[in-house]
Amino acid sequence: MHYTLHQLQIFLKITQTKSITKAAQELHLTQPAVSIQLKNLQDQFEIPLTEVIGRQLYVTDFGAEIAIAAEKILSEVYAINYKTLAYKSQLSGRLKLSVVSTGKYVIPYFLSDFLKQHKGIELVLDVTNKARVIESLEKNEVDFSLVSVLPEKLIVESIELMQNKLYLVGAADETLPSKSYTHEILQELPIIYREQGSGTRYTIERYISTHNLNVQKKMELTSNEAVKQAVIAGLGYSVMPLIGIKNELLNGQLCIIPVKGLPLRSVWNMIWLKNKSFSPVAAAFLLHLQKEKARIINEKFSWFEQFVSKDNI
Incomplete structure (x- = not known):
């Protein structure tokens, strides 16, 4: 077999989204490119990985097993990269965030300096609606989530960022x-x-x-x-x-x-599951927020603070 890491990455995203179109969007690829890589991977197996019924894509039982294996393989590859950087005394690893859609106007400014200081960190950022953000947090798929409405049925800790x-x-x-x-x-x-x-x-x-x-x-x-x-x-x-x-x-x-x-x-809050065990990267990012949020707000959002401080607009 001659499947590539790229093919495994694409197939794993397809199994997560249950859609070639959505997988293409999240991977920033064209839909034809994703379809071609799925076909190339499928050609190496005699058993179907996916099937289409009506207009809906389904992952077969065999495909689900391959997806589990693919996730393990990709995790090991990431681990190799991170261990190499750690050996060089660089903070490395994955920082996983889910952000409500309007949070995309906020979160880049709280990430920018941190990622510039630690070039060995890979950011995984999912920008979606509140329901999906809370779901990803509840399933422990992310380190932190950015929300403007705190979840009612989930026990979390938080740090306030800005109004x-x-x-x-x-x-x-x-x-x-x-x-x-x-x-x-x-x-x-x-x-x-x-x-x-x-x-x-x-x-x-x-x-x-x-x-x-x-x-x-x-x-x-x-x-x-x-x-x-x-x-x-x-x-x-x-x-x-x-x-x-x-x-x-x-x-x-x-x-x-x-x-x-x-x-x-x-209030925009960065939240995480109560009693969550942080990776070194997640712990460092939380410390960065605690130390730098006032400076970031002053430098990047002074227009916002001045604007909303007016009683009448």
Whole structure:
């Protein structure tokens, strides 16, 4: 047999995502490239690794066994690389994080200096919705997770990073007659939602429920960027985190609609399972956050702190 580590890596990702398309996206490869590597690996076995029923891809029992073996092989390869670096007295290993989708505007700045200082560290970063983030933490698949809403049924420890604020926003050219509103304005506007499982969706639905509002859901989209573009295009309004709309506010594509009771406030927290045994890399990263978070916020997010400190926008 002449299978390659690259083929094993691709096949393992396919078994995890149950989709060639999703595997390609997560590996930053084209779908045809992933399909070709799957076929090349399959050609070396007489027993099917996967099967397609309807339009759904399934991993066979044999494929599941190969995936387990592939994960062990890849883990050993990573271990060889890390041991080589450790022998040179370099901090090395994998740092595994899951981050809610709007957290992608936050987490790079808390990682940048740490990864530059420790070039032997491999970052595994999964940016997804809140439900998947909590699932990955619960299964102990990651070292840390970044969330703006703490899980209710999971015992975790946390470190606060920075505040998160959500405002009602619309396209800048969608003018409204009044300069300020009560929460009833949400009943009069077509509201664009994030998908179920999103932390932003959870926060706004809790607000709507608290005020017994009858809100018109215009559409539901699966990413913050998709919501943002829909709002800019004038398809509706949305309650969005300030952290993700800085450029659009500054260049005049979006505007904040002042509503009494908004912004909705939460805090970005880095969380981990209580009593988790940290690897040297994870322990070093936590220490980095504790020591450097104030400096990082001051250097990278001063615009945010100044912006949200205003009583009226």
